[in-house]
Amino acid sequence: MGPKEIERRLDLFTQRLRDAGIKLTSQRMAIFRAIAASEQHPDAETLYRELKESCPSLSIDTVYRSLWLLAELGLVSTVGQRHEAVRFDVNLSRHHHFVCIRCGSIQDFYSPQLDRLDVAEEVQDFGAFISSQVEVRGICKKCETGTDQ
Amino acid sequence: MGPKEIERRLDLFTQRLRDAGIKLTSQRMAIFRAIAASEQHPDAETLYRELKESCPSLSIDTVYRSLWLLAELGLVSTVGQRHEAVRFDVNLSRHHHFVCIRCGSIQDFYSPQLDRLDVAEEVQDFGAFISSQVEVRGICKKCETGTDQ
DNA sequence: TTCTAAATAAGAATAAGTCGCAACAGGAGC
DNA sequence: GCTCCTGTTGCGACTTATTCTTATTTAGAA
Numbered sequence: 001m002g003p004k005e006i007e008r009r010l011d012l013f014t015q016r017l018r019d020a021g022i023k024l025t026s027q028r029m030a031i032f033r034a035i036a037a038s039e040q041h042p043d044a045e046t047l048y049r050e051l052k053e054s055c056p057s058l059s060i061d062t063v064y065r066s067l068w069l070l071a072e073l074g075l076v077s078t079v080g081q082r083h084e085a086v087r088f089d090v091n092l093s094r095h096h097h098f099v100c101i102r103c104g105s106i107q108d109f110y111s112p113q114l115d116r117l118d119v120a121e122e123v124q125d126f127g128a129f130i131s132s133q134v135e136v137r138g139i140c141k142k143c144e145t146g147t148d149q
Numbered sequence: 150m151g152p153k154e155i156e157r158r159l160d161l162f163t164q165r166l167r168d169a170g171i172k173l174t175s176q177r178m179a180i181f182r183a184i185a186a187s188e189q190h191p192d193a194e195t196l197y198r199e200l201k202e203s204c205p206s207l208s209i210d211t212v213y214r215s216l217w218l219l220a221e222l223g224l225v226s227t228v229g230q231r232h233e234a235v236r237f238d239v240n241l242s243r244h245h246h247f248v249c250i251r252c253g254s255i256q257d258f259y260s261p262q263l264d265r266l267d268v269a270e271e272v273q274d275f276g277a278f279i280s281s282q283v284e285v286r287g288i289c290k291k292c293e294t295g296t297d298q
Numbered sequence: 299t300t301c302t303a304a305a306t307a308a309g310a311a312t313a314a315g316t317c318g319c320a321a322c323a324g325g326a327g328c
Numbered sequence: 329g330c331t332c333c334t335g336t337t338g339c340g341a342c343t344t345a346t347t348c349t350t351a352t353t354t355a356g357a358a
Contacts, residue, residue, distance in 0.1 A: 009239065023304060023355050035239050041255050043234040045345080059307045064346065067237045077280075079236040079246065079255060080229055083346085085192040085314060087228040088216050090158065090184050096268075097228065098275040106190050106228060107275050111268065119245075119260065119285055126247040126256050127289040131226075134283050136268055140276040172324050172335060194314080208338045213315065232315085234345060 001039065009036040016073050030055055031066040041079055096133055100140035107140070150188065158185040165222050179204055180215040190228055245282055249289035256289070 013032045017024055034047050042050075048063045070076040081104055094115050095108040111134075120129035162181045166173055183196050191199075197212045219225045230253055243264050244257040260283075269278035 025305065025355070027306070035237055038239060041236040041238045043236050043345090045234060047237075057307070059309095060345095061308085061347075062306060065305085071237070075239075075241075077238045077241070079238055080233065082235070083313090084229065084235070085194060086231070086233070087190040087192050088184055088196075088220070089190045089226045089228055090187060090224075092224075092226070098272045100276060101279065109272055109275065111271050113271070114266070114268065117263065117266075117283070119263065119283065122260050122262070123247045123258055123285050123287065125290075126258065127249060127287045127293055130250065130286045130288070132283055132285045134266070134268065134281055136272050136281040137279045138272065138276045139279070141274075144276055174324070174336065176337070192314090206338070209314095210316075210339085211337060214336085232344090 006033070006036045013070070013075055016075060020073065022069070027055065027058060027062050028066050028069075030058070031063055032070070035067070035070070035076060096136065098136045098138060098140070100143055101137050102139055102143040105140055105142075109136075155182070155185045162219070162224055165224060169222065171218070176204065176207060176211050177215050177218075179207070180212055181219070184216070184219070184225060245285065247285045247287060247289070249292055250286050251288055251292040254289055254291075258285075 010029075010032055013036070014024060014029075017028070030051055031047065034051055035042065038047075044060065044063045044067055047067075048058065048060045051058050051063070067076065068082070071078055081099070081101065084104060087106065091108055093110075095110055096114055098107045098109055099105075114134050117132065119132050123129055159178075159181055162185070163173055163178075166177070179200055180196065183200055184191070187196075193209065193212045193216055196216075197207065197209045200207050200212070216225065217231070220227055230248070230250065233253060236255065240257055242259075244259055245263055247256045247258055249255075263283050266281065268281050272278055
């Protein structure tokens with residue numbers, strides 16, 4: 001990924017914010033630039049430390065707000081959900097997760113198609129394979145219909 | 150899942166702990182019973198509140214310790230990693246994650262096999278499909294070879 | 299340039315999770 | 329069954345992640 005791609009991402013960010021009538025502050029631009037340039041999947045704290053050098057008055061809160069803003073606009077995705085604690089899963093048979101992005105509920109589902117997957121080979125350059133699981137994100141029935149929580 | 154399955158899980162837990170020379174305390178048994186009976190993927194706090202009724206002296210710390218113990222023994226899995234903050238991912242092209250369970254690093258990988266998956270139909274009973282992604286867990290090269298972090 | 303709603307910084311507050319330590323309790327050996 | 333020893337627990341303090349509150353600032357429309 002070269003500077004071209006970074007610029008393309010930044011242009012997309014600014015365009016979407018303009019379209020949504022959201023202000024383009026210097027803090028946001030700096031945060032966008034940092035995440036657009038990142039090859040990794042940084043957390044807010046990491047970006048904050050990085051940006052603090054060139055923008056010492058920046059607050060961590062602004063980093064969080066800007067990143068969740070991007071997430072809400074669909075311009076970045078997240079690993080993990082908002083307000084989420086670690087969950088423990090006693091289901092040891094092979095299964096996959098349907099995660100509701102609104103209420104955070106997780107439902108197991110089973111799929112012969114997915115169980116047949118063999119990704120161990122595909123990831124061997126990264127390291128030793130232990131397990132694989134599909135995470136499907138969506139809006140659960142309850143949240144869709146507005147039935148309580 | 151009936152009481153049979155719960156008992157089977159509990160037997161497995163107690164057997165594994167005995168084999169590993171780990172004490173079977175009443176707190177652990179209660180926590181095991183609670184997670185073994187859970188259809189959901191509860192977090193520590195939820196189990197704690199549930200157990201507090203029948204065991205008022207229980208501490209949240211013990212719940213965490215017991216659950217991570219089970220996880221280390223491979224008797225439960227987790228949704229999310231230990232010590233993890235939310236991460237933001239700017240890669241919008243379809244990709245999947247290789248997560249190192251030791252250092253927590255995440256690497257993207259691409260896979261035509263996985264991209265061809267169509268799970269939207271399989272999860273339609275749960276709710277509206279938004280996206281799907283494969284999470285592969287393993288030990289990354291760095292951790293495998295002991296090269297620094 | 300002025301004005302206003304939106305955004306920010308700072309610090310307090312909350313929530314998730316862990317640590318240190320004194321008291322306690324399985325279970326091995328008798 | 330009793331004793332002892334080590335692993336375990338509960339508690340309170342602590343850390344870290346994240347959000348809230350509020351006074352101040354600023355982008356961008358007029």
